[in-house]
Amino acid sequence: MTETPISSILLVLLASVIGSFGAVFLKLGAEPLKNGLRYIFNWKLIAGILFYLGSSVPYVLGMKHGELSVLYPMVSASYICALFWSRLFFKEPITLGKIGALALILLGIVCIGTGARG
């Protein structure tokens, strides 16, 4: 069994945070689409896609070393970040239902990461 280096954990966490910003920009850029699909080329959507592509770099680097059971749950940090950004930028309520759902999803990802070892 190999140890998971701290650097891998930090890289995957970094990817998660960048990815959550990508989601925020996609949401911002999706707003103009209410007036028609021709508004699809706006800088916010492009920024969102660039954030997503950018997040894959630290993700791939981080996933090179270490165990999936440790690294997979780090990915779900982006869901937690997104919950706070949603509150901050879009005034979406943080409800018990959402927290419970997120907790279940997080536990599920931990389980799948653990199962991937075998």
Added chain:
Amino acid sequence: MAHTNRKSIYLVLGCTLFAAAAQVLMKFGAGHPLPIPDFSTPARAVAFVVAIFSNAPLFFGYCMSAGTALLLILALRDGELSTLYPIIAMSYVWAIPLSMYYFGDKLNIWKISGIALIVGGVALLGRFGAPPSRAGK
């Protein structure tokens, strides 16, 4: 209060299916030898581009990823980010049967529990994110 309609939730679910299929295609594509970028002469540059496009799994994998992004954007247009974004975790669930079929991975109790927990969480999001079904009555 802005709610998330069911259509957006189904769009993100479709998006995760696409994402899982794209991952399988890319993994297949990565198994092919990648062409070396060489733009020294026009003929070599053309040969490189042709080689990229002729790696069909990789090419379609990228196309499907683009499709995934489009579905996600359309869903986000009409729904809450905090409801829709965690649904992306469903791609972990689809990846399990796909990698069993294509790469011979084995199922175990951890994976089964993980699938159950994630599906449960997504169902909760659907329940609390979508407008109450009684509203119309």
